[in-house]
Amino acid sequence: MRPVVILRPEPGAGKTAARAAERGLEARVFPLFAPRALEWHAPAPERFDALLLTSANAARLAGEGLARYRKLPAYAVGRATAKALEEAGFADVVVGDGDGTAVARRIAADGHGHVLHLAGRTVAPIDAGALRIDRIAVYEMLRTGEEGWAERLEAGSVLLVHSPRAGELLARHVGPERRSSFHLIAISPAALAACGAGWASAQAPDKPDDERMLALAVRLCE
Known part of the structure; x- marks a missing residue:
């Protein structure tokens, strides 16, 4: 199963991880901001x-x-x-x-x-x-002080991006040469655009909602 990587800050990250676990997803939390x-x-x-x-x-x-x-x-x-x-x-x-x-x-x-x-x-x-x-x-x-988070992302992971600013940071740390290894789900078209191009797949739900993001993740992880 593909792991789901949650990049949003706490306490939202923990809540998303709990919802992901309820759906049988393997969730990992990498908050980019506090x-x-x-x-x-x-x-x-x-x-x-x-x-x-x-x-x-x-x-x-x-x-x-x-x-x-x-x-x-x-x-x-x-x-x-x-x-x-x-x-x-x-x-x-x-x-x-x-x-x-x-x-x-x-x-x-x-x-x-x-x-x-x-x-x-x-x-x-x-x-x-x-x-x-x-x-x-x-x-x-x-910004959180943790370094090297991008290098620890496992190939095939589904990355959840909850804001344009997180998308910009993701695009800065994950270059075009690595993006084809990751699937991307962004909360909005603006957040999706901030992530740049070249991902294995990239999509946003029809409405900016955590539940809808996870529904898309379930389909990718089936």
């Missing part, structure tokens, strides 16, 4: 019509300031982000199965105009359309 909270000033919630989070890490690491926005309509990209918001005390979170741009369109369609986006220091581009989006970085992703 999240770290940033100091930030929480602006008055009255300034905004809605709250947007595109990463569960923003909910986990925003700290006490996040609670100020519990009365705002909350929107999340992906189920994991929505769950993290709910665990932080938010009710009736609207879950978007698409990317940030798709959720921005949903927010606008719901009649909101001014949105607070709590995010990481580096985020995927969002086409705001008619929305005014104020983005505040509440966390950053730091």
Whole structure:
């Protein structure tokens, strides 16, 4: 059986590994980054019509300031982000199965105009359309100190890439001469593009979801 290599940070990596094990997959965890909270000033919630989070890490690491926005309509990209918001005390979170741009369109369609986006220091581009989006970085992703991880990847492995930044790092460390030995599953088209070309196979699920990524992995490992 092909091993599944999970490159996302903890605690998400461990959760993905547990889901993979439930499906009978051999999972290996190689986190490329670790999240770290940033100091930030929480602006008055009255300034905004809605709250947007595109990463569960923003909910986990925003700290006490996040609670100020519990009365705002909350929107999340992906189920994991929505769950993290709910665990932080938010009710009736609207879950978007698409990317940030798709959720921005949903927010606008719901009649909101001014949105607070709590995010990481580096985020995927969002086409705001008619929305005014104020983005505040509440966390950053730091490279892990482990060296030589790319050389330890076993040929035939299925690599799970959960962000464009992880895709960029993977492409930098696994050159074109080695890529034909690995299968790639990326969470989104943007993450897939960041990985470059030349892989044995490369695909993304129809929606950015961990469960859908694992479903594709099961097919590759059968």
